[in-house]
Amino acid sequence: MLEELKKEVCRANLELSESGLVILSWGNVSGIDRSKGIFAIKPSGIDYAKLKPEDIVLVSLEGEKVEGDMKPSSDTPTHLELYRQWSGIGGVCHTHSPCATAFAQAKRELPCLGTTHADNFYGTVPVTRQMAIEEIETEYELNTGKVICERFKGIDPETIPAVFCAGHGPFTWGKDAGESVKNAIVLEMACKMGLDTLSLAGKMEAIPQTLLDKHYLRKHGKGAYYGQN
Ligand SMILES: O=C(CO)[C@@H](O)[C@H](O)COP(=O)(O)O
Numbered sequence: 001m002l003e004e005l006k007k008e009v010c011r012a013n014l015e016l017s018e019s020g021l022v023i024l025s026w027g028n029v030s031g032i033d034r035s036k037g038i039f040a041i042k043p044s045g046i047d048y049a050k051l052k053p054e055d056i057v058l059v060s061l062e063g064e065k066v067e068g069d070m071k072p073s074s075d076t077p078t079h080l081e082l083y084r085q086w087s088g089i090g091g092v093c094h095t096h097s098p099c100a101t102a103f104a105q106a107k108r109e110l111p112c113l114g115t116t117h118a119d120n121f122y123g124t125v126p127v128t129r130q131m132a133i134e135e136i137e138t139e140y141e142l143n144t145g146k147v148i149c150e151r152f153k154g155i156d157p158e159t160i161p162a163v164f165c166a167g168h169g170p171f172t173w174g175k176d177a178g179e180s181v182k183n184a185i186v187l188e189m190a191c192k193m194g195l196d197t198l199s200l201a202g203k204m205e206a207i208p209q210t211l212l213d214k215h216y217l218r219k220h221g222k223g224a225y226y227g228q229n
Pocket residue numbers: 025026027028042043044045046072073074075094096
């Protein structure tokens with residue numbers, strides 16, 4: 001079932017591995033078929049070098065494994081919560097890429113410091129709150145999805161397809177699995193530029209909204225972020 005989706009998600013996971021954003025079996029990518037209410041995700045703990053389309057696991061929006069010999073990614077509940085809450089996304093990517101993870105661990109948001117960022121993210125990339133002990137000790141991955149959606153109240157997730165999960169790492173998303181990986185690559189580069197800017201200038205200062213609008217709206221035609229840029 002859903003052979004094409006499994007091939008697409010397998011390809012996206014291999015792209016993630018080839019991008020250098022993940023090592024060992026870290027990270028994961030999924031993609032959803034909204035017409036069937038089923039998403040495909042990387043199996044847990046797999047060596048990317050051995051990953052094949054037939055290894056990709058299918059999971060329903062009710063959270064049931066529909067097809068696959070292996071255990072779905074340990075982050076499946078997070079991907080599931082984002083698909084449930086945000087009907088406009090088609091793919092989700094999670095990494096521990098070093099610069100973006102530094103922002104997540106430092107609980108720092110990434111302001112829009114330049115046009116590179118502005119071309120891809122309509123404003124500040126937010127960070128979630130630190131989860132409470134009981135949220136961590138119970139359903140950690142599901143609660144990770146919940147605090148991401150909580151943080152995005154008032155923010156259009158399609159115009160800022162990225163977040164830093166406090167104390168953990170980044171999640172990105174997009175119209176499909178491939179775009180979620182592209183956004184993870186752009187986020188890591190933007191975070192590296194942010195750290196370099198901070199070390200050169202001693203601060204991270206957002207560009208004017210008008211420059212953000214000029215770049216983002218010219219490329220994407222819409223922007224609906226109501227918070228501070
Ligand atoms: O965030 C984590 C672990 O902290 C996970 O993303 C692992 O890095 C990958 O887990 P699997 O997808 O292989 O289960």
